[in-house]
Amino acid sequence: MEDQYNLPHNQVFSPYNLAELFQFWNRFPDAVLCSGGTDLLRRQRNRIFALPQNLISLDKVEELQKINRTERHLEIGAAICLSDIPRIGKIVPEPLVAIINSIGNPRLRNLASIGGAIMSSHRYSDIHSILIAQDATYELKSASNSRWISASKFVVSGPQLLQEEQALISRIRIPLTQWTYMFHKKIGNINRDDPNGGTFLLLCSIEKDIITDLRIIFVGSIILRFKDMETHLVGQSIPLDEKIADTLIYEYSSFITEKILDNNYLQHSIIRSMKASLYNIV
Structure with a gap:
């Protein structure tokens, strides 16, 4: 068993500007860039952290x-x-x-x-x-x-x-686009090794009860941007006509199932999020 108190020597470089940073990086191309370190130290439980041999801190750049x-x-x-x-x-x-x-x-x-x-x-x-x-x-x-x-x-x-x-x-x-309404939903576990995870987001700008701008997106193991739906809904008055919303959701249900194969949980989660976001635009 490796002695945790006799680990290989680590070097941490703290450049003050980008010129110094690239000098260090050119000299040690295997160096890992680090700022807050939250990703680097994730799930480390030992008293002494396991770190890359060479680190370049970005905190002073x-x-x-x-x-x-x-x-x-x-x-x-x-x-x-x-x-x-x-x-x-x-x-x-x-x-x-x-x-x-x-x-x-x-x-x-x-x-x-x-x-x-x-x-x-x-x-x-x-x-x-x-x-x-x-x-x-x-x-x-x-x-x-x-x-x-x-x-x-x-x-x-x-x-x-x-x-x-x-x-x-x-x-x-x-x-600096400003928005009137936001719907944000975390789906499943957002770890990268979880195919059921991701984030659904809808942003909407409304002026005089008319939708003037709209963004609908899902980010997970795949990125889905619903641009045709955005185009269709811009110019619609609110509250949205339920028939229009239902028709669009039905049409995009097939699009979602085509893009996300063999994952009923994620398909249904995105569709449910889309329904909730459209029905609640106020």
Whole structure:
């Protein structure tokens, strides 16, 4: 049995800017980036944690701690902890605040960073659903260049791109769309190894009893965006005509069963969430 007090030597690097970070990372390409550490320390029960041989802490990287506001967007550094985002003020869209406050507990939110929540390898974080619905984009930064990718594309291919390009998420840009109504439902267990898990989200803007904008999305082992339903419902008056709602739900029930094969629980859970969200738009 391995002596837990005679473990291999670990190195932790604490760069103050991105230039230093990439210098360390170039020297130790196997190093693991770490901010709050909540994902890294998940389910560790021993008195001495099992850590990667080389760690790069993001806590002191100046560029990852910045918050910028414009009339149209909010830009958040990837190392900003979740609990600090609602404190930015009323400019933060209310659904984003509500979903952040539903993640874990205050202790976890005080540690976990928004970049870490996006990159979590264990969970279908609720943060994905709201950032996709808000049409957020992420800046992928490497030593030589940077580029922006949509939140929806990142869920599918982003982690692989980061690995191939030795890059990290540096900023999250969130359009400041405000919403009148939100329906948010966690389904099953949201661990990534659970095919029954995920998050259903509906956001709706209403002006003078007319739906002016709508986002309907499910994020789990598959991402479903109901764009045709959104288009059909924009312009409808509220409360919704039950016949219209029932017809759309019936039509999309077959779409859901086609996309999610051999999983009756998840199919029915998404359909039930869709019914509840549409019937309660007020």
